[in-house]
Amino acid sequence: MGxxxxxxxxxxxxxxxxxxPGHGSSLRHIRTVITDLARQVGFPEDEVAKIEMAVDEACSxxxxxxxxxxxxxSWKHRDPDIRLTIHTEADRLIIQISDNGKRFDFAAYRxxxxxxxxxxxxxxxxxxxxxxxxxxxxEYKSDDQxxxxxxxxxxxxxx
Amino acid sequence: xxxxxxxxxxxxxxxxxxxxxxxxxYSFPRLESQLQTLFQQGxxxxxxxxxxxxxxxxxxxxxxIGFAKQAREHDGDLKLLRVPERIYKIVELxxxxxxxxVYNTEETAIxxxxxx
Numbered sequence: 001m002g003x004x005x006x007x008x009x010x011x012x013x014x015x016x017x018x019x020x021p022g023h024g025s026s027l028r029h030i031r032t033v034i035t036d037l038a039r040q041v042g043f044p045e046d047e048v049a050k051i052e053m054a055v056d057e058a059c060s061x062x063x064x065x066x067x068x069x070x071x072x073x074s075w076k077h078r079d080p081d082i083r084l085t086i087h088t089e090a091d092r093l094i095i096q097i098s099d100n101g102k103r104f105d106f107a108a109y110r111x112x113x114x115x116x117x118x119x120x121x122x123x124x125x126x127x128x129x130x131x132x133x134x135x136x137x138x139e140y141k142s143d144d145q146x147x148x149x150x151x152x153x154x155x156x157x158x159x
Numbered sequence: 160x161x162x163x164x165x166x167x168x169x170x171x172x173x174x175x176x177x178x179x180x181x182x183x184x185y186s187f188p189r190l191e192s193q194l195q196t197l198f199q200q201g202x203x204x205x206x207x208x209x210x211x212x213x214x215x216x217x218x219x220x221x222x223x224i225g226f227a228k229q230a231r232e233h234d235g236d237l238k239l240l241r242v243p244e245r246i247y248k249i250v251e252l253x254x255x256x257x258x259x260x261v262y263n264t265e266e267t268a269i270x271x272x273x274x275x
Contacts, residue, residue: 024183024184024185024186025185027181027183027184027216028214031183031214045245046248049248049249052214053216053217053249056214056216057216060183060184060217060218063184063185064184114253118224118253118254118257118258119254119257119258121224121225121227121258122221122224123221124218124221124222125221126217126220126221126253127217130217130253133253
């Protein structure tokens with residue numbers, strides 16, 4: 001797959017595990033893994049592109065916000081990595097993205113309407129709105145055992 | 160998966176910037192730096208040739224809007240050229256084409272700068 005040595009990809013019978021440094025240079029490798037897998041699962045290319053962007057937005061938030069050098073991470077003693085666990089159930093692809101960085105108040109965050117932000121020519125704040133637009137389920141949780149995890153789900157819609 | 164590359168050339172008073180690879184939150188600062196330099200030189204008419212791009216994330220798209228806004232405040236603009244279909248569908252679906260103009264040929268993009 002041509003991944004950097006720092007990117008660790010493991011596969012069990014039912015799940016794919018990816019562990020990468022929480023750094024921007026990991027993003028394109030993660031996108032490659034995700035797009036390859038989404039195609040294998042059977043998503044059409046338009047949906048693969050949406051899944052790719054949603055996962056990239058989630059991982060970019062980890063790099064930019066959770067591991068921002070100017071902030072205190074929640075769990076400084078752990079590796080600043082990004083961990084993805086990907087599996088399928090009967091009709092859906094489930095991607096969990098975990099980090100050890102700064103907690104985020106996901107429930108309270110209201111990104112607003114994407115088109116309104118675009119019309120106002122706002123330069124940022126699109127990531128979570130894009131995840132919600134492109135995925136069927138988006139959930140976030142944070143606890144001391146596993147760190148922060150965002151769970152993205154995309155349904156395979158049979159035509 | 161191509162490495163991110165930027166090439167620049169002048170077409171009269173319009174700057175043509177050719178992009179290759181992925182424009183994500185990691186690579187975008189390189190383009191941002193180049194665009195800021197052009198603005199400091201008073202060059203506000205910019206075309207970004209996206210034909211060799213394989214990905215654009217929201218960090219890149221959002222920042223391009225910001226640069227387009229700045230350019231328009233100085234009677235210029237930032238326009239996208241030859242956006243691959245896979246990327247165009249996403250950009251259009253999200254609504255970015257409501258504020259970013261996209262052209263299929265260099266000639267039409269250049270002509271659009273010359274309209275009153």
